[in-house]
Structures are given as structure tokens and as C-alpha cells.
Amino acid sequence: xxxxxxxxxxxxxxxxxxxxxxxxxxxxxxxxxxxxxxxxxxxxxxxxxxxxxxxxxxxxxxxxxxxxxxxxxxxxxxxxxxxxxxxxxxxxxxxxxxxxxxxxxxxxxxxxxxxxxxxxxxxxxxxxxxxxxxxxxxxxxxxxxxxxxxxxxxxxxxxxxxxxxxxxxxxxxxxxxxxxxxxxxxxxxxxxxxxxxxxxxxxxxxxxxxxxxxxxxxxxxxxxxxxxxxxxxxxxxxxxxxxxxxxxxxxxxxxxxxxxxxxxxxxxxxxxxxxxxxxxxxxxxxxxxxxxxxxxxxxxxxxxxxxxxxxxxxxxxxxxxxxxxxxxxxxxxxxxxxxxxxxxxxxxxxxxxxxxxxxxxxxxxxxxxxxxxxxxxxxxxxxxxxxxxxxxxxxxxxxxxxxxxxxxxxxxxxxxxxxxxxxxxxxxxxxxxxxxxxxxxxxxxxxxxxxxxxxxxxxxxxxxxxxxxxxxxxxxxxxxxxxxxxxxxxxxxxxxxxxxxxxxxxxxxxxxxxxxxxxxxxxxxxxxxxxxxxxxxxxxxxxxxxxxxxxxxxxxx
Amino acid sequence: xxxxxxxxxxxxxxxxxxxxxxxxxxxxxxxxxxxxxxxxxxxxxxxxxxxxxxxxxxxxxxxxxxxxxxxxxxxxxxxxxxxxxxxxxxxxxxxxxxxxxxxxxxxxxxxxxxxxxxxxxxxxxxxxxxxxxxxxxxxxxxxxxxxxxxxxxxxxxxxxxxxxxxxxxxxxxxxxxxxxxxxxxxxxxxxxxxxxxxxxxxxxxxxxxxxxxxxxxxxxxxxxxxxxxxxxxxxxxxxxxxxxxxxxxxxxxxxxxxxxxxxxxxxxxxxxxxx
Amino acid sequence: xxxxxxxxxxxxxxxxxxxxxxxxxxxxxxxxxxxxxxxxxxxxxxxxxxxxxxxxxxxxxxxxxxxxxxxxxxxxxxxxxxxxxxxxxxxxxxxx
Numbered sequence: 001x002x003x004x005x006x007x008x009x010x011x012x013x014x015x016x017x018x019x020x021x022x023x024x025x026x027x028x029x030x031x032x033x034x035x036x037x038x039x040x041x042x043x044x045x046x047x048x049x050x051x052x053x054x055x056x057x058x059x060x061x062x063x064x065x066x067x068x069x070x071x072x073x074x075x076x077x078x079x080x081x082x083x084x085x086x087x088x089x090x091x092x093x094x095x096x097x098x099x100x101x102x103x104x105x106x107x108x109x110x111x112x113x114x115x116x117x118x119x120x121x122x123x124x125x126x127x128x129x130x131x132x133x134x135x136x137x138x139x140x141x142x143x144x145x146x147x148x149x150x151x152x153x154x155x156x157x158x159x160x161x162x163x164x165x166x167x168x169x170x171x172x173x174x175x176x177x178x179x180x181x182x183x184x185x186x187x188x189x190x191x192x193x194x195x196x197x198x199x200x201x202x203x204x205x206x207x208x209x210x211x212x213x214x215x216x217x218x219x220x221x222x223x224x225x226x227x228x229x230x231x232x233x234x235x236x237x238x239x240x241x242x243x244x245x246x247x248x249x250x251x252x253x254x255x256x257x258x259x260x261x262x263x264x265x266x267x268x269x270x271x272x273x274x275x276x277x278x279x280x281x282x283x284x285x286x287x288x289x290x291x292x293x294x295x296x297x298x299x300x301x302x303x304x305x306x307x308x309x310x311x312x313x314x315x316x317x318x319x320x321x322x323x324x325x326x327x328x329x330x331x332x333x334x335x336x337x338x339x340x341x342x343x344x345x346x347x348x349x350x351x352x353x354x355x356x357x358x359x360x361x362x363x364x365x366x367x368x369x370x371x372x373x374x375x376x377x378x379x380x381x382x383x384x385x386x387x388x389x390x391x392x393x394x395x396x397x398x399x400x401x402x403x404x405x406x407x408x409x410x411x412x413x414x415x416x417x418x419x420x421x422x423x424x425x426x427x428x429x430x431x432x433x434x435x436x437x438x439x440x441x442x443x444x445x446x447x448x449x450x451x452x453x454x455x456x457x458x459x460x461x462x463x464x465x466x467x468x469x470x471x472x473x474x475x476x477x478x479x480x481x482x483x484x485x486x487x488x489x490x491x492x493x494x495x496x497x498x499x500x501x502x503x504x505x506x507x508x509x510x511x512x513x514x515x516x517x518x519x520x521x522x523x524x525x526x527x528x529x530x531x532x533x534x535x536x537x538x539x540x541x542x543x544x545x546x547x548x549x550x551x552x553x554x555x556x557x
Numbered sequence: 558x559x560x561x562x563x564x565x566x567x568x569x570x571x572x573x574x575x576x577x578x579x580x581x582x583x584x585x586x587x588x589x590x591x592x593x594x595x596x597x598x599x600x601x602x603x604x605x606x607x608x609x610x611x612x613x614x615x616x617x618x619x620x621x622x623x624x625x626x627x628x629x630x631x632x633x634x635x636x637x638x639x640x641x642x643x644x645x646x647x648x649x650x651x652x653x654x655x656x657x658x659x660x661x662x663x664x665x666x667x668x669x670x671x672x673x674x675x676x677x678x679x680x681x682x683x684x685x686x687x688x689x690x691x692x693x694x695x696x697x698x699x700x701x702x703x704x705x706x707x708x709x710x711x712x713x714x715x716x717x718x719x720x721x722x723x724x725x726x727x728x729x730x731x732x733x734x735x736x737x738x739x740x741x742x743x744x745x746x747x748x749x750x751x752x753x754x755x756x757x758x759x760x761x762x763x764x765x766x767x768x769x770x771x772x773x774x775x776x777x778x779x780x781x782x783x784x785x786x787x788x789x790x791x792x793x794x795x796x797x798x799x800x801x802x803x804x805x806x807x808x809x810x811x812x813x814x815x816x817x818x819x820x821x822x823x824x825x826x827x828x829x830x831x832x
Numbered sequence: 833x834x835x836x837x838x839x840x841x842x843x844x845x846x847x848x849x850x851x852x853x854x855x856x857x858x859x860x861x862x863x864x865x866x867x868x869x870x871x872x873x874x875x876x877x878x879x880x881x882x883x884x885x886x887x888x889x890x891x892x893x894x895x896x897x898x899x900x901x902x903x904x905x906x907x908x909x910x911x912x913x914x915x916x917x918x919x920x921x922x923x924x925x926x927x928x
Contacts, residue, residue: 180582188575218586222593234683235713243706318924633852636893826878830866
């Protein structure tokens with residue numbers, strides 16, 4: 001087999017001819033790799049847009065009192081920042097990008113189960129995003145509800161909320177179709193010998209995520225449709241002036257949106273579980289425990305939504321019950337963290353760029369997770385609810401968790417996706433800037449929140465000034481880190497050296513196909529007869545070759 | 558080596574179990590979509606039992622029961638249509654499927670009359686006449702004042718849930734019409750492939766074999782003058798012009814239709830039978 | 833593998849008709865019971881009958897009975913999810 005590929009290397013999926021010309025070869029392609037890259041460029045553009053909003057929010061809050069914007073504009077800024085980041089960047093996020101590009105190859109499949117449906121989900125995301133952006137300019141003012149669209153303000157405000165929530169509904173539909181596709185793919189298209197317990201942990205995490213996408217997203221779908229119905233059809237299920245109960249909106253919203261935070265972070269944990277063994281050259285510690293903890297996070301994630309509503313007038317009994325249940329989420333999460341650290345123990349650790357992102361994920365997500373436990377504690381939450389402590393907490397989990405894992409994943413699979421290599425020294429510098437900037441931006445918000453700084457406030461008392469000042473300075477460092485990172489990746493994409501098929505010595509199936517992969521992933525269907533993180537072959541090969549840098553040797557040939 | 562690869566590429570992968578898993582997943586999302594509304598119903602009904610009771614008095618049990626029977630019957634004929642196509646009885650399948658569509662249409666006509674009668678009497682969400690009417694109920698002592706919201710919520714949910722359900726009936730009918738058209742069309746199957754790479758083809762030839770390995774047809778050997786190869790052929794599948802594609806599509810449409818029926822099985826007692 | 837997997841289980845026309853008749857009888861039953869005043873129990877009986885009817889539809893019309901265990905497990909997961917959602921919401925609204 002290896003001889004055959006050496007004789008005539010199959011064309012990569014980039015070079016393969018398409019039925020459509022130009023850009024249409026991408027936006028009408030049903031190839032999972034092209035769709036994965038489409039998603040990547042789409043959501044990263046949304047990220048840069050959302051990041052600019054975040055930059056403006058921080059700029060406004062650098063000093064007490066109004067600086068650059070009117071208070072109403074500020075309300076719109078944090079609403080748009082939240083909606084774009086949550087619905088258009090983080091929720092499609094990793095499943096849409098790497099679930100599409102990497103998952104089928106990791107399972108030894110040619111494509112996902114329903115390729116055309118897969119393309120439809122990308123289109124739904126794009127159309128949903130256009131609808132959301134259109135909603136900004138079609139109301140009498142910019143949306144100012146916050147990303148949660150709480151009732152009854154969502155029907156009272158004159159901003160074009162119905163259109164915005166319809167866009168979010170379309171994006172949700174896209175998410176459902178993606179989940180449906182991945183569950184079917186995992187059940188039906190695993191290669192011969194790839195049992196459930198030989199699946200890489202990234203595949204496990206995508207599988208668990210897909211279940212949440214299927215079971216939670218429809219609930220928010222109907223909730224958003226009800227918001228539209230309230231506005232136009234005169235029904236009143238949430239609006240108290242029309243006999244509805246606004247708390248029911250919050251229940252329905254969080255029944256989806258709490259599990260949705262696991263849509264965000266489970267795939268991130270999957271990436272970290274794949275990166276760490278590769279750079280320790282050691283089987284992951286507690287494979288089954290990590291796999292099952294993904295499933296149990298997905299499950300427990302359903303039982304805890306009420307902790308977003310501790311101060312909203314829920315029954316005392318419910319507050320106690322939800323607080324109690326919330327603590328259980330910490331258990332499977334801790335299992336993962338302990339297993340990752342145990343994998344590091346006595347591993348031959350290589351601090352390559354993806355590994356730095358993975359390690360900082362563990363550090364940042366632990367902070368985010370532990371502060372989450374604090375917020376889940378009923379009596380403490382009464383003090384901290386709606387303060388900037390909450391803002392810091394979810395930025396540590398979503399950005400420190402999801403964001404760092406996504407960037408880590410991009411650095412990890414970049415050579416596979418593009419067949420090129422970025423400059424690793426610069427990648428490490430970018431990581432350092434990002435890491436320092438991130439902590440400088442968000443850590444002061446913990447302290448300010450503890451002292452009572454409310455979230456979503458335009459102005460604040462002078463005693464909070466130092467926190468906000470340093471946080472804004474931090475945001476500049478963070479953004480320069482991000483821009484530097486993207487610049488480096490872009491440079492790698494255009495000018496980078498040709499990458500090896502397996503530059504990191506990874507053991508999962510995607511490293512056994514050429515970089516970039518051919519249109520038909522596997523010329524012969526792979527047969528799997530070993531565990532996903534079995535590095536014995538790779539280590540044997542490495543030890544037998546005298547120079548470890550066979551990358552250079554190959555380049556010279 | 559390369560001939561082997563080409564052979565594998567041509568081997569077409571049709572996974573009917575996979576298609577069914579996908580369809581069930583989709584049904585689950587539908588269940589949860591309605592689940593949100595059922596949750597609202599559950600909460601509000603527990604809070605306003607008398608209000609819901611008064612609202613329920615305004616629904617026509619007879620019409621509701623007739624619609625239930627229509628939907629149950631349509632589910633039967635849908636199932637029979639699939640049973641028929643599994644046995645290769647295509648004509649029968651087409652008959653049952655058309656009957657199912659007809660049932661769906663009848664259901665919608667009934668629904669139309671039911672809704673228009675109510676809207677004619679100004680019973681719809683947001684109507685001022687309805688609000689006044691409910692106020693009268695309170696004055697007459699039919700509904701305790703704190704249960705007043707229940708009547709309004711009842712009608713909101715009634716319109717939302719039966720409306721969304723009606724929308725699903727329509728979608729189901731459209732899907733069935735598509736399948737019907739597919740079944741009525743000339744039943745040949747048409748395939749196209751061009752998965753080959755030039756290098757792989759060198760010195761190979763294309764062979765068509767029957768299941769016993771007998772060669773039916775073979776092409777010339779490809780040499781370097783061949784630029785690329787497109788394979789395209791049509792055939793009539795046995796038995797009796799029914800292709801497996803037909804029944805997986807029919808079966809999935811059937812699953813959707815049964816789900817519409819399932820939801821109605823719950824809507825009927827929850828709205829019509831609580832007075 | 834495809835051939836064995838995609839084997840259709842044939843259910844007789846008679847079975848379908850029997851199921852349909854049972855569904856009609858149950859519909860009659862639920863209408864009849866609704867007329868009797870049983871207070872709180874009315875809704876439970878109505879839901880019980882509806883649950884029974886829907887299991888008939890699921891098991892026979894939708895062939896769930898003849899599908900493999902995966903389909904059963906997936907269905908139970910969904911059922912469980914809905915139960916959890918309603919139950920936990922009730923913990924709030926009934927105790928308020």
C-alpha cells in the first residue's frame with residue numbers, strides 16, 4: 001500500500017476537479033473536508049466581528065463615566081457581542097469545523113452519513129447569520145435585550161427582535177442537522193475494527209455533543225418561535241400583561257442554553273484529550289473514564305438549568321434542588337482534568353504550540369469551572385449574580401475553554417488541513433501574548449464582581465476604576481495576540497513549508513492519510529486493530545531512525 | 558492494485574439503517590419542539606385548572622373525535638402502503654398512499670372549519686372580545702378571578718399547538734406527494750460515477766458483473782490516451798419495478814406521518830376532553 | 833453487511849388492522865371516560881390511554897418493535913429527557 005502511494009500520490013481534495021467553477025466549488029461541495037473549511041472561515045469571520053464588539057465594550061469601560069458611546073449604543077454593543085459570539089461562533093464552533101473535517105477521517109469513513117444535509121446545515125448557518133445581521137438595521141433601534149432575549153422586554157422593545165430570534169432559530173436548525181449527521185456517522189460509518197472503545201476521545205466528545213444538539217436545540221427553537229408569535233399573533237404565553245409567566249421563558253430558554261454550554265465545551269475537551277497524548281507519546285490515562293465523563297456531562301447538563309434563575313423569583317425548593325444538582329457537574333469535569341494531568345505524569349512531553357494551548361486550557365478551564373461551582377452555590381450566587389464575576393467566569397470557561405481549545409485544534413490539525421506548516425516560534429509567542437492578555441482582561445473582573453460591580457452597566461463607581469483600566473489594557477494585549485496568531489497562520493497557509501503526513505507523531509487515523517487528504521480519504525478502507533492512543537509503532541519508527549528530524553530529511557529529498 | 562481501488566470506489570454505499578437512524582433523530586427533535594409547548598401546557602394547566610376547564614367547553618368534542626379517527630386511519634393506510642411496497646405490490650402501495658394524503662386533506666378541512674368558526678366568534682388570542690367575554694365569565698362566577706388568565710392561556714396554547722400540528726400535517730402531505738410522484742414515475746434507476754483518477758486507470762478496463770461473477774460487459778483497456786471516464790447507466794430493478802430506494806423514502810415519510818398522528822393522540826384529550 | 837442490515841421485517845396486513853381497531857376502541861374509551869367526573873384522575877386516565885395508544889403506534893406502525901436495541905435505547909433517552917424537563921420545571925412552578 002505504501003508503495004502504491006509512493007508511486008502516485010493521489011491528488012489532494014483541493015486539486016481534485018469540481019463540477020462547479022470558482023467559489024461554487026466550495027459553497028456547493030458536499031465533501032466533508034471542504035464543508036469543514038467553509039465553516040472554519042465563516043465562524044472565524046464572525047469571531048473577528050464579535051471580537052471588535054468586545055474591544056469597543058472594553059474601550060468604553062476603560063474609565064468611569066461615558067467615554068465614546070451613548071448608553072443605548074453600549075446596550076446594543078454587548079447584545080451584538082453576545083449574540084454573534086454565542087450563536088454564530090461558539091455553538092457551531094468545534095463540531096462544525098473539526099467534527100466535519102476530522103471526525104470522518106478519525107473514524108475511517110469516507111464522509112459523514114448525509115453529505116447533502118451537511119451542506120444544508122452550512123447554508124442554514126449563513127442564512128441565519130444574514131438574518132441576524134439584517135435585524136440590526138431593520139428595527140427602530142439596535143437590539144438591546146442582551147443575548148438572552150428575556151421576556152417580556154423582548155416583545156416590548158422596538159428593536160427588531162423577532163427577526164433576530166428567527167435568525168437564531170435558523171442557526172439552531174443548522175446545529176440540529178449537524179448533530180443528527182454526526183450521531184448517524186458514529187453509529188454507521190466506523191471503519192472495520194473501530195469499536196466504540198477504539199474511537200479517539202475527540203470522536204466521543206463530538207458524539208456526546210451531538211446528542212445535546214439533538215435533544216436541547218428544539219426547545220430553544222420553539223421558545224424563539226413563541227417570541228415571534230407573541231409579537232405578531234397576539235398570544236401571551238410569556239408576557240405577564242397578557243396573562244403569561246415570564247419565568248417560563250427563562251425556564252425554556254435555559255433548558256436549552258445550559259446544555260448548550262456543554263455543546264461549547266465538550267468538543268473542546270475532546271480536542272485536548274487528543275492533543276495531550278500526542279505530545280506525551282503515551283496512551284491517555286483513563287480512556288474509558290474520559291469517554292464516559294463526556295456522556296455524563298451531557299446527561300447532568302440537563303438537570304441544572306435552574307441555576308441561571310436563582311434570583312429571578314423561582315420557588316425556594318427549586319433553588320435548593322438546582323443548586324444541589326449543579327455540584328454534580330463538577331464531578332465528571334474533574335475526572336477529565338485529573339486524567340489529563342495523570343497522562344502528563346512521566347510522559348515525554350514536547351511543548352509544541354498545540355500543546356501549549358491544551359495545557360493552558362486545563363489551567364484556564366479549571367479556574368472557570370471552579371468559579372462555576374462558586375456560582376452554583378445558592379447563597380453565594382445571591383451575592384454574585386449579575387456581577388462582573390459571572391462575566392469573568394463564563395469568559396474563562398468559554399474563551400479560556402472553548403477558545404483556547406479551538407485555537408489549539410487549529411494549530412494541531414493545520415498541517416493536516418492545509419498540508420503546510422506555520423512558523424512555530426511565532427505561534428508560541430502569539431500564544432504567550434494571548435495567554436497573558438486573556439488573564440489580564442478577565443481576572444480583574446472577578447475581583448470587581450466580588451466587590452459588587454454589576455454586569456452590563458454602562459457606568460460604574462470610581463472604586464472599580466483600576467480593575468476596568470487594567471482589564472482594557474489586557475484586552476489590547478489579547479487582541480494583538482489573536483491578530484498575531486491569525487497573521488502567522490495566514491502566512492503559514494500562503495508561504496509555509498510543506499508539512500509531513502504526520503508531523504506530530506499522532507496515533508489516530510487522520511495522521512495516516514496524506515496531508516492534505518485526498519478527495520477519497522482512504523484508498524483502501526482501513527482496518528483498526530489497536531487502541532486510539534497506542535504510540536508503540538510511532539515510537540519504534542522514531543527510535544530506529546537516527547535523526548529525530550526526519551521532517552528535514554524528507555524536505556531535502 | 559489500482560484496479561482494486563477502482564472496484565471499491567464503484568461499490569455504492571447505500572445505508573438504509575443509517576437513513577432510518579437519521580430520520581428517528583429528526584423525529585426526536587420534533588418531539589422536543591412540541592415538548593416545549595407541552596411543558597407550557599403542563600405548567601399552566603396545573604396552575605389554572607378551572608380556567609382550562611372553561612376554555613375546553615368551547616371546543617367541539619365531536620369534531621375532534623372525527624379528526625382523531627381520520628388521523629388514526631391515515632396512519633393505518635400509511636403503514637399498509639409500506640407493507641404493500643415491501644411485498645412488491647406497487648399498485649396497492651400507490652392506492653394506500655393516495656388515501657393517506659386524502660385523509661390528511663380531510664383533517665385540514667375540518668380544522669379549517671373549526672378555526673374559522675372560532676375566529677368568527679372572536680375567540681382568538683389578543684382579541685378584545687375574548688377578553689371581555691372572559692371578564693363576563695368571572696362576573697357570572699364561572700371562573701374565579703385568579704383563574705382568569707387560564708382561559709386566555711388555554712386559547713393561546715390551543716391555537717399554537719394545533720396550529721403547529723396543522724403545519725406538520727401540511728408538511729407531511731407535501732412529503733407524501735413527492736413520494737407518490739416518485740412511485741408513479743417510470744421506475745428505472747439512473748446512476749452516474751466519475752470517481753476515477755487518471756493514474757489508477759492506466760492499463761485497466763471497466764467490467765460489469767452480475768452477482769454470480771459472470772461478466773456481462775467489459776470495456777477496452779485504458780491507455781494513456783484516455784483523459785477521464787464517466788460511468789452512467791440505467792436499469793429496471795426487480796422485483797416488479799420497486800427499488801429499495803422507494804421504500805426507505807416511503808418508510809421515512811411514514812415515520813414522520815405517524816409522529817404527526819402521535820402528537821395528535823395527545824393533543825386530542827388534552828384540549829378537547831377536559832371540560 | 834448491507835444485505836442483512838436492510839432486511840425488512842414483514843408485518844401482516846391483519847396485524848395492522850387489529851392495531852387500528854384497538855386504537856379506535858381506545859379513542860372511544862377515552863371520550864367515554866372524559867364524560868365521567870373523576871376530578872383529578874381524569875387527566876391521568878386520559879394521559880394513560882394516550883400513552884397506550886401512542887405505544888401501539890410506535891411499536892407496530894412505526895416498527896419500533898422490530899428494530900434493533902439501538903432504536904429502543906434512543907427512544908428511551910428522549911422519553912427520559914422530556915420527563916426530566918417537566919419534572920424539574922414542576923419543582924419550581926408547583927412549589928412557588
